[in-house]
Amino acid sequence: MIALVDCNNFYVSCERAFDPGLRGKPVIVLSNNDGCAIARSEEAKALGIAMGTPAFMISRLIKDAGVVVRSSNYALYGEMSERVMRLIQQASGQTEVYSIDEMFAVCPSPDAAAWAATLLKDIGSHTGLPVSIGLAQTKTLAKMANRAAKRSRTGYALLDTEARRHGLLAATPVGEVWGIGGKLAARLQAHGFYTAEDLTAAPAAWIRRQFGITLLRTQLELQNHPCLPWAVKAPRKQVCVARSFGKPVTTQAQMAQALARFATACAAKLWEDGTAAGTVHIFIQTNAHSPAEPQYFQSRTVHLPVASQHSPDLVKAAQQALGAIFRKGYQYKKAGVVLMDLVPAGQVQLNLFHRQPEDEKSRLMEIVDALNNRFGRDTLKTATEAADPVWALRQRHRSPQYLSNLDQIPKAS
């Protein structure tokens, strides 16, 4: 059987694992720059806080109901996610990461219920995170079973009999089926298909003609015929690092710093993938949500003479592009760096006129990496990146770096 394992209220659960005082309380985790609620505890959901609600819109409710607010702590969530994924992998056959807190896994045991109960218990005892597990013959049904698991007493749900499968299909509106969004659901409802069970009864040829092969695959999956492939990790086609600024940026020097930081973060991803970028694209923009302010949105693309994965090259290209489009007098709210034309680093074609030996640069980047790994992420930066930037992310409520900084590990008295 195929299982979909996912963590309940993942970001909130990670915060609670290292701050047990948050249990039982309404807790929300905010997106970058303390923007919107991207995770809510059950208590916060009960207060009516919807997913994606901007924090400023519920400031009164937060104060009156004592909602605990946390800024997103991605270093923490990333590490906890890694641990959960590895625990699932150790217990399963083939696996596929679906998101930061969800994984598809093939159950290797004929007793799926016992396997699920054990895995649930092990993830809980190893990490303190609560998970739900849905099992079925297809990925689409496993996802549906996972939703049912969240409402169950045991934390897992099996669609191992026809009775159970039909029962759940009849109780699931089409809009809640994996792969069917709002618009498609509306079209299906207009044709009289309200539940997933209705959809399975539709003629396959008609589905294929009206809605395409993707919905046909979904229908087949709902009918217990697996036809979705297991994803193999495809190499990235582009890398993008873009951020909104905590405070508006007004000078070219500040913008150059920000772009240097983004370009360096992009370089790290290239390094990880073993690729080099042939094109650097940057964009800068004012706050689209403040139409009263003068608006400016510009972008620029620079082609590198030789594809590169070295921060100094990418930073230089970004500065060059910035010089061409920066205009004084605007309050810039967001900027980004996009790297394109990615090629495997070993296949970079040297430009006839390009003189710097690639070996020297690789050695330099190795040393930078090693020092940053040992002493912390930003120990060595290219000269343009500043120490305390004015545009840094606003994260007023972020929990300590419990897992990545020895000065911030949890305290016990």
Add this chain to the structure above:
Amino acid sequence: MKLQDVETCQIPFAGYVAAGFPSPASDYTEENIDLAKELVPRPLSTFCFRAVNDSMIEAHIPPGAILVVDKSITPRNHAIVIASVNGEFLVKYFVRNREGIRLLPANKKYKPIPIGEGCDFAVWGVVTYIIIKPG
């Protein structure tokens, strides 16, 4: 023999050869100690905590010590554990007898903590190593 054959010819490798003579140790070498592996045999369930006071000083835990904690182990009686009590983390001996559970300090200046029914209490993990820097 063609030139190609010479280049791909396999030469049997007879062990580490130091300048001059074959090492008498070569048949007996073992892997070096991997401290990380010794201290953290189960990395997926291991976390670090910091002791902040002297309540466990007689258990060799001074303030500032790093505690290596394994969340997946069930504590034996009298194990040193990290416990959460009323939302705070404590490091204490976990003691269970017929009367119930108590958390005991290792310092006469501190009082034992009885854990009653309905108390907000949980064992978070078991302390497996204490790391102290001398001086």
